[in-house]
Amino acid sequence: MTAHSFSVSRLFHHRSFALGSAMTACVILVALMAMIGTPQDPTAMDIAQKMQGPSEAHWLGTDRYGRDVLSMAMAGATVSLAVSFAAVAFGIAFGVPLGLFAAMRGGALDEAAMRISDFIFAFPALITAIMLREIFGPGALNAMLAIGIFNVPVFARVTYGAALSMQTRDFVVAARLSGKGETRIAVDHILPNILPLLIVQATIQLSLGILAEAALSYIGLGVQPPAPSWGRMLNDAQTLMAVAPRLALVPGLCIVFTVLGLNLLGDGLRDLLDPRLKRRRG
Amino acid sequence: MVRYLAKACFALLALSVVGVASSAMAAPRTDLNAGIRLEPPHLDPSAGAAAAIGEIVYANLFEGLTRMAPDGAIVPGLAESWTVSADGKTYTFTLRKGVTFHDGAPFDANVAKFTLDRARAADSVNPQKGLFEPIDAVEVVDPATLKVTLKRPTGAFLFNLAWPAAVMVSPQSAADNKTKPVGTGPFKFERWAKGSQIDLVRNPTYWGKTPALNKISFKIIGDPAAAYAAMMAGDLDAYPIFPANENIPQFQKDPRFTVKIGNTEGKTIVALNNARKPFDDIRVRRALAYGIDRKAVIEGATMGLAKPIGSHYAPQDAGYVDLTGKYPYDPEKAKALLKEAGVSNLKAKLVLPPPDYARRGGEIVAAQLKKIGVDVELVPVEWAQWLSDVFRGKNYDMTIISHVEPMDLDIYARDDYYFNYNNPDYKALYTELAATSDPDKRKALIAKAQEKLADDSVNVFMFLLPKTGVWNAKLDGLWENAPLPVNDFTAVRWRD
Numbered sequence: 001m002t003a004h005s006f007s008v009s010r011l012f013h014h015r016s017f018a019l020g021s022a023m024t025a026c027v028i029l030v031a032l033m034a035m036i037g038t039p040q041d042p043t044a045m046d047i048a049q050k051m052q053g054p055s056e057a058h059w060l061g062t063d064r065y066g067r068d069v070l071s072m073a074m075a076g077a078t079v080s081l082a083v084s085f086a087a088v089a090f091g092i093a094f095g096v097p098l099g100l101f102a103a104m105r106g107g108a109l110d111e112a113a114m115r116i117s118d119f120i121f122a123f124p125a126l127i128t129a130i131m132l133r134e135i136f137g138p139g140a141l142n143a144m145l146a147i148g149i150f151n152v153p154v155f156a157r158v159t160y161g162a163a164l165s166m167q168t169r170d171f172v173v174a175a176r177l178s179g180k181g182e183t184r185i186a187v188d189h190i191l192p193n194i195l196p197l198l199i200v201q202a203t204i205q206l207s208l209g210i211l212a213e214a215a216l217s218y219i220g221l222g223v224q225p226p227a228p229s230w231g232r233m234l235n236d237a238q239t240l241m242a243v244a245p246r247l248a249l250v251p252g253l254c255i256v257f258t259v260l261g262l263n264l265l266g267d268g269l270r271d272l273l274d275p276r277l278k279r280r281r282g
Numbered sequence: 283m284v285r286y287l288a289k290a291c292f293a294l295l296a297l298s299v300v301g302v303a304s305s306a307m308a309a310p311r312t313d314l315n316a317g318i319r320l321e322p323p324h325l326d327p328s329a330g331a332a333a334a335i336g337e338i339v340y341a342n343l344f345e346g347l348t349r350m351a352p353d354g355a356i357v358p359g360l361a362e363s364w365t366v367s368a369d370g371k372t373y374t375f376t377l378r379k380g381v382t383f384h385d386g387a388p389f390d391a392n393v394a395k396f397t398l399d400r401a402r403a404a405d406s407v408n409p410q411k412g413l414f415e416p417i418d419a420v421e422v423v424d425p426a427t428l429k430v431t432l433k434r435p436t437g438a439f440l441f442n443l444a445w446p447a448a449v450m451v452s453p454q455s456a457a458d459n460k461t462k463p464v465g466t467g468p469f470k471f472e473r474w475a476k477g478s479q480i481d482l483v484r485n486p487t488y489w490g491k492t493p494a495l496n497k498i499s500f501k502i503i504g505d506p507a508a509a510y511a512a513m514m515a516g517d518l519d520a521y522p523i524f525p526a527n528e529n530i531p532q533f534q535k536d537p538r539f540t541v542k543i544g545n546t547e548g549k550t551i552v553a554l555n556n557a558r559k560p561f562d563d564i565r566v567r568r569a570l571a572y573g574i575d576r577k578a579v580i581e582g583a584t585m586g587l588a589k590p591i592g593s594h595y596a597p598q599d600a601g602y603v604d605l606t607g608k609y610p611y612d613p614e615k616a617k618a619l620l621k622e623a624g625v626s627n628l629k630a631k632l633v634l635p636p637p638d639y640a641r642r643g644g645e646i647v648a649a650q651l652k653k654i655g656v657d658v659e660l661v662p663v664e665w666a667q668w669l670s671d672v673f674r675g676k677n678y679d680m681t682i683i684s685h686v687e688p689m690d691l692d693i694y695a696r697d698d699y700y701f702n703y704n705n706p707d708y709k710a711l712y713t714e715l716a717a718t719s720d721p722d723k724r725k726a727l728i729a730k731a732q733e734k735l736a737d738d739s740v741n742v743f744m745f746l747l748p749k750t751g752v753w754n755a756k757l758d759g760l761w762e763n764a765p766l767p768v769n770d771f772t773a774v775r776w777r778d
Binding site for chain 2: 048238239
């Protein structure tokens with residue numbers, strides 16, 4: 001991986017990367033804007049103004065309680081991204097060291113670490129979320145933790161596989177011969193070389209996290225009222241589908257847009273960062 | 283090949299359309315698919331409080347000595363007539379002759395005595411034991427005559443006997459009624475496909491008028507979106523209480539359906555734990571009453587279909603007084619009252635059971651109380667948890683709940699009820715009411731009781747749940763109102 005492969009102009013020649021990063025940047029921008037302020041308070045109800053179509057005061061209309069749909073969708077972006085980013089960070093913080101440790105040590109400890117990771121992997125995020133709800137009660141933190149726990153084995157496996165394939169590479173062997181400790185080798189030589197892979201995985205997990213958060217909130221295990229969330233907006237809109245499809249379309253399209261953006265970005269990054277694919281492309 | 287297939291399909295379709303059309307012309311339908319929201323835990327109304335039990339078996343399968351008419355009046359059931367002694371303490375019932383249970387067992391005064399004694403026994407599991415508490419003795423005069431002596435005159439006794447919990451059961455089958463209910467009604471139990479539907483079929487040996495239907499299927503479809511789709515697709519012919527008010531306008535626009543917005547007895551309240559600080563302070567309770575805008579809650583949680591209430595009493599019942607103007611929405615006054623009570627930064631938990639009126643109402647109430655400086659945390663729970671934490675455990679600050687029992691002013695006089703009201707003046711008032719049988723005096727006392735509850739602002743009284751009935755426009759005989767949580771389909775018929 002040499003420096004020139006990151007040249008900006010080359011990156012943006014890749015179509016899915018360019019499109020994906022533009023879409024993701026949009027969502028992040030909106031989420032940041034919503035942190036400063038939304039056009040209206042996304043939790044303020046005005047029942048007299050309920051179920052109104054788009055107007056100057058409410059660009060995307062109002063929901064069943066007269067809340068501003070645009071403000072809710074914007075605030076929902078913040079919640080979605082925050083939960084998803086935190087969950088990925090959680091997965092990296094625990095998964096990467098676990099995978100590295102197993103790959104470097106080998107033997108029985110390796111087995112143990114990877115079997116633990118398999119064990120966690122066996123529980124879908126939904127089951128974990130239901131369990132956590134019984135312990136801590138429902139909430140955004142619960143969703144974050146549930147998705148985060150689900151992310152741990154994913155990162156552990158990716159790290160393990162990649163780190164294992166590095167073990168026989170010349171520069172690793174050289175480092176070992178020169179007397180470097182295992183930890184140093186892992187941090188100095190292996191981690192930088194598997195970083196591209198982790199970045200790609202992180203992008204994919206981010207998009208899965210957005211979906212998982214929406215699903216958890218939709219069934220009432222994630223973000224709790226009155227906090228806005230795309231999943232909750234969808235749930236609220238469900239019985240109103242025939243009357244005001246707009247209410248379901250707005251959060252639905254927000255989710256599609258964000259997930260699509262992240263997936264395109266991930267695809268692009270994988271193409272650009274994976275040396276094998278690069279070689280094949282010639 | 284594809285073309286042949288398509289032709290074959292088309293021919294089949296055409297044939298089936300012709301088939302449907304010809305059978306529809308021959309005679310009106312005699313089956314009914316009715317939607318219900320919750321699956322009952324079992325089918326014995328004398329052993330379980332779930333309203334879903336009565337919604338299936340009352341009047342259709344089980345009958346009581348008296349029964350409730352669609353307008354809430356008490357009419358003869360298995361007792362064809364009765365006389366009341368001058369002191370109001372002795373009721374003599376003349377029972378119908380020739381009545382048998384679905385298993386062939388005869389119904390007579392001995393069976394009636396068995397039923398009443400079983401319901402009021404010390405080890406009875408009847409969910410409404412209070413209905414039978416006034417009974418002192420039950421006597422069989424002859425097989426067609428039953429004499430019931432009361433401890434004191436009880437104005438509502440005939441009404442009590444019309445409840446689902448007071449239906450007549452046979453000594454031979456009473457123990458198995460939970461899974462194989464055996465009654466005297468015009469329909470008998472056929473099949474219960476758990477999680478999906480319960481079928482009743484016509485009872486050929488019914489003593490009374492033969493019903494027009496010969497089969498009723500109660501289909502359990504609780505999800506509002508699925509219920510809407512099932513109605514639209516014709517899988518359901520009737521949904522006596524449709525679960526999503528937001529779909530009502532679409533049914534109203536569609537000529538295939540009849541929509542009736544009627545009354546239930548569901549008094550929907552924000553119940554307050556009167557024993558817990560600061561809700562033990564009347565000023566705080568009044569502040570909450572001023573701080574909740576009923577009109578907005580009704581608009582947002584029931585799509586504007588509900589009627590507001592000002593006390594724990596339904597507008598259609600005898601003796602109602604309109605107290606809805608007692609606490610008009612006034613956030614400033616609410617704030618002043620809270621300040622007067624020395625309460626600031628009040629944080630409270632609002633427990634919300636699953637129905638929409640609670641979940642949606644809770645969101646709105648929380649937003650409104652925020653404006654008067656009360657920080658409400660919403661706690662959504664399942665029914666089992668609500669029953670154990672709130673109803674039995676009395677471990678809660680506030681909760682939103684609908685009390686569907688008719689004229690249940692007695693619950694505020696109970697010592698150990700989950701409101702923790704425990705007010706001696708109200709108890710005295712209720713004791714007087716329970717012992718009064720003169721209709722006018724009763725009305726006056728009922729009015730006084732409503733005023734007392736509103737004045738003490740025991741709970742925040744919000745609205746009466748509407749009965750949003752939707753059914754096929756060709757159906758007649760369904761109830762517009764729900765004076766009891768029941769679906770009496772005995773008079774339902776299809777028009778040609």
